[in-house]
Amino acid sequence: MSLRTTAFILLAALAATAAAEAPPSGQAERLALATAHAGEPVQRVRFLRPIHRSEVLDESHVLVWESLSKAWLLELRNGKPCPGLDWGFAVTIETQSDSINVDNGYVISKNDVRCRITSLRELDVPAFRAAEAAQASGGT
Known part of the structure; x- marks a missing residue:
């Protein structure tokens, strides 16, 4: 293997590692919007159905979508x-029942x-x- 090929493989591996550690483009803005539109903290959330999906916003914030119209x-x-x-x-998400709580979630x-x-x-x-939508269209 030539030095050029080895260097390329090493650079590709480093780029892949950096990409895996960095949030996708727009996630910082998404976190800011979520924080701005989140209500007061609650102790417990009870789910009546399975969680629809979860979305990592950064290394310490996750959006949990209970349905298309309800998220935490x-x-x-x-x-x-x-x-x-x-x-x-x-x-x-580890829970001991059908709820998430700040005591043992x-x-x-x-x-x-x-x-x-x-x-x-x-x-x-x-x-x-x-x-x-307003942000995507260039509005504030």
Whole structure:
């Protein structure tokens, strides 16, 4: 293998690692919008149906979509990074019942690191979506 090929492979590996560690483009803005449109913290959220999906916004914030029209902003570890929380992987939410709570709720990262949920805030989904649309069209 030539030196040029080795250097290219090394640079590609470093770029892939950096891309895996950095949030996708627009996630910082999405987190800002979610934070701006989240209500007051609550102690517990009871789910009457399975979670629709989850979305990693950064290393300490996850949006949990109960349905297309209901979502919760979870803060982990009081805003400290949760190692292994990756934008490309599903998030496991550990609960002892059909609810998530700040007393004993955890998000489990891809490396099986348990990150304590320290805040649960309901997202005003219509306002969040309207703000996203306004931002996408160049408005504020």
